[in-house]
Amino acid sequence: MKRFSFFLFTTVAIFLCACSGNSAQQGSAQQSNSDNMNKKTTLVAYFSATGTTKAAAEKLAEVVDADIHEIQPEQPYTDADLDWHNDKSRSSMEMKDKSSRPAIKNKVENMDQYTTVYIGYPIWWYIAPTIVNTFVEQYNLEGKTVIPFFTSGGSGAGETMKYLKPSAPNANWKDPINLTGKNIDDIKVLVDSIK
Numbered sequence: 001m002k003r004f005s006f007f008l009f010t011t012v013a014i015f016l017c018a019c020s021g022n023s024a025q026q027g028s029a030q031q032s033n034s035d036n037m038n039k040k041t042t043l044v045a046y047f048s049a050t051g052t053t054k055a056a057a058e059k060l061a062e063v064v065d066a067d068i069h070e071i072q073p074e075q076p077y078t079d080a081d082l083d084w085h086n087d088k089s090r091s092s093m094e095m096k097d098k099s100s101r102p103a104i105k106n107k108v109e110n111m112d113q114y115t116t117v118y119i120g121y122p123i124w125w126y127i128a129p130t131i132v133n134t135f136v137e138q139y140n141l142e143g144k145t146v147i148p149f150f151t152s153g154g155s156g157a158g159e160t161m162k163y164l165k166p167s168a169p170n171a172n173w174k175d176p177i178n179l180t181g182k183n184i185d186d187i188k189v190l191v192d193s194i195k
């Protein structure tokens with residue numbers, strides 16, 4: 001009888017362990033499924049030296065329900081760096097040398113997750129700052145839809161695409177959108193018009 005009780009106890013204990021292990025596994029599978037469902041597939045990445053493009057990027061991310069990522073220069077731009085009247089200032093020198101690639105201090109760790117990437121920047125000398133090329137060249141954007149957006153003091157996109165596209169030739173590039181002075185409703189209209 002004693003032996004039978006021991007056998008019964010052991011069998012029940014093994015059964016209970018197996019069940020609880022299984023439900024723990026199911027729980028974590030369900031958790032990771034719901035994590036996957038909550039993952040956004042659109043990213044808004046932007047560089048902004050004085051905050052205008054940052055404000056536009058935040059509105060855009062709200063409109064398109066995207067994650068947001070600020071491209072941070074390893075060496076921040078000072079007012080003197082941004083002085084376009086001085087042809088020896090850092091920004092003037094970088095923009096004269098189209099192969100300059102200012103270093104970036106942070107990274108998007110999960111770029112694979114995104115199918116659409118908006119990339120924002122201020123217009124500098126009628127194109128995107130070369131730090132945007134640094135950003136684009138750090139990732140494999142092949143097959144992703146990439147939509148440039150910008151703010152400016154009045155210029156349009158200028159020759160932005162001529163210098164950006166070669167940095168990711170296999171991305172599905174769209175025409176740049178101008179978010180200068182745009183509110184949420186304007187941005188919705190612009191986003192809906194992207195073909």
Ligand SMILES: Cc1cc2nc3c(=O)[nH]c(=O)nc-3n(C[C@H](O)[C@H](O)[C@H](O)COP(=O)(O)O)c2cc1C
Pocket residue numbers: 047048049050051052053054082083084091092121122123124125126127151152153154155156
């Ligand atoms: C170095 C430099 C060059 C610029 N070149 C132009 C330009 O070619 N055309 C223009 O309309 N605005 C130009 N601007 C103005 C910026 O594009 C504009 O102020 C932009 O909204 C700033 O964005 P941010 O605050 O995100 O840096 C230039 C600004 C800087 C600092």
